[in-house]
Amino acid sequence: MKIDRIETFYVPPRWLFVRVETDDGAVGWGEASLEGHAEAVDGAFEALRDRFIGHDPLRIEDIWQIAYRGGFYRGGAVLMSALSGLDQALWDLKGKAAGLPAWQMLGGKVRDKIRAYAWIGGDRPNEIGDAARARKEQGFSAVKMNATAELDWIGTPKLFDEVAERVQAAQAQGMDVGLDFHGRVHRPLAKQLAKVLEPLGLLFIEEPLLSENHEGLAQIAQLVSTPIALGERLYSRWDFKPFLASGTVDIIQPDLSHAGGLSECRKIAAMAEAYDVAVAPHCPLGPLALAACLQLAACAPNVAIQEMSLGIHYNVGHDLLNFVTDKAVLSPIDGFLPIPEGPGLGVIVDEAAVREADKDRHRWRNPIWRNQDGSFAEW
Structure with missing residues (x-):
């Protein structure tokens, strides 16, 4: 079993779903949503595809370590959200292959x-x-x-x-x-x-x-x-x-x-x-x-x-x-x-619903809040 495809889907209102498929047809889903920054997280998947297409999907910890440490720069909201979605999808795939819940x-x-x-x-x-x-x-x-x-x-x-x-x-x-x-x-x-x-x-x-x-x-x-x-x-x-x-x-x-x-x-x-x-x-x-x-x-x-x-x-x-x-x-x-x-x-x-939603890719952005004096307020 080898990873054959890693797909991302922009799902409204502001989510980014991840689908991993193996060469024998096993599938797992995860969520790499980073509110307001879907495009940045999606871009991070280019490096993950280069790393892990052809990799054994059952070696989840090995994939996690390589994804986190192998690119030299590590941490932060964007890279960790991409890794999060991939990790979730791998646990989903492994569990479905074994017939067991992740827990x-x-x-x-x-x-x-x-x-x-x-x-x-x-x-x-x-x-x-x-x-x-x-x-x-x-x-x-x-x-x-x-x-x-x-x-x-x-x-x-x-x-x-x-x-x-x-x-x-x-x-x-x-x-x-x-x-x-x-x-x-x-x-x-x-x-x-x-x-x-x-x-x-x-x-x-x-x-x-x-x-x-x-x-x-x-x-x-x-x-x-x-x-x-x-x-x-x-x-x-x-x-x-x-x-x-x-x-x-x-x-x-x-x-x-x-x-x-x-x-x-x-x-x-x-x-x-x-x-x-x-x-x-x-x-x-x-x-x-x-x-x-x-x-x-x-x-x-x-x-x-x-x-x-x-x-x-x-x-x-x-x-x-x-x-x-x-x-x-x-x-x-x-x-x-x-x-x-x-x-x-x-x-x-519901994969059909996800693929249909992705056709009109959302561009969700965090609202900007202001105080009574006009100054910026935290979300």
């Missing part, structure tokens, strides 16, 4: 289902309440929402009250809430806001500061008991290493389509387990990314909760379930996602 090949199950949460938006408490109620009707028991749109140095009681009211509106619907700062506030305001929110009993505060501000994050970690989560913009176990070693983070959020795929994120989770740190994979992406996350949840004991993007605002009209034939595999039930039992990543891709 079975990685040591077997530690759980049968994983709790899930979805994002909600809204500027006013009533909008938040309505959005939380809708998520509850979809089968969720937890949500994540923005902390504040304001990029500022200091806060006011009015701002703090508004944030608390929005959180409480979601909690009033019976939802547990995680709050995403998006790294969009400066350290003085992040410290104030984290302290004010502490009595609300949040699941976590995500990216209270950007991960490059390691010192500031360490200060916030010492200030509050609310779990601190980060990691969607970290791309390897080496990126996560200083946060684990310093005790800065309580929940890490590697993205299986950015951080080296299932192979690397299994290692990242094992590192985190040694530091008693939980894992909540980042996944506002498509069905293959989510399926890979569920394989990790099945076999990594410290995975605590899973993000999924069921109909969130930037996927409107292109729900992640559109491109798989067994939609129940990726649908929440009573707050949990089931662990897929099928071979490989456990989902069946």
Whole structure:
């Protein structure tokens, strides 16, 4: 068995799927989505094709090591997203060839289902309440929402009250809430806001500061008991290493389509387990990314909760379930996602739908947000 073809597909609204086929017709699918940078990741596959056409697809670790180390330059969002999609596809292919789920090949199950949460938006408490109620009707028991749109140095009681009211509106619907700062506030305001929110009993505060501000994050970690989560913009176990070693983070959020795929994120989770740190994979992406996350949840004991993007605002009209034939595999039930039992990543891709979608290649770009004073705001 040798790799014969590596294809990429631009799937709306903003995804990049990967298809690997062998000379004997075996197929595996993965997802290399890097929001707003599909063309750059697609370009990285030229080097991967040159490396791995003709290679044994079952030697997944060997392929990972060559792809990561063999080009001299390594890491970063683009190269690691390409490697992630290839890695996922190889696990899918190997599992289908063996008739086994990826989690079975990685040591077997530690759980049968994983709790899930979805994002909600809204500027006013009533909008938040309505959005939380809708998520509850979809089968969720937890949500994540923005902390504040304001990029500022200091806060006011009015701002703090508004944030608390929005959180409480979601909690009033019976939802547990995680709050995403998006790294969009400066350290003085992040410290104030984290302290004010502490009595609300949040699941976590995500990216209270950007991960490059390691010192500031360490200060916030010492200030509050609310779990601190980060990691969607970290791309390897080496990126996560200083946060684990310093005790800065309580929940890490590697993205299986950015951080080296299932192979690397299994290692990242094992590192985190040694530091008693939980894992909540980042996944506002498509069905293959989510399926890979569920394989990790099945076999990594410290995975605590899973993000999924069921109909969130930037996927409107292109729900992640559109491109798989067994939609129940990726649908929440009573707050949990089931662990897929099928071979490989456990989902069946509607290949005809993927090829049709690729004909009109998307050019999705991240929206640009601005503060009231006109200055740029973080996503």
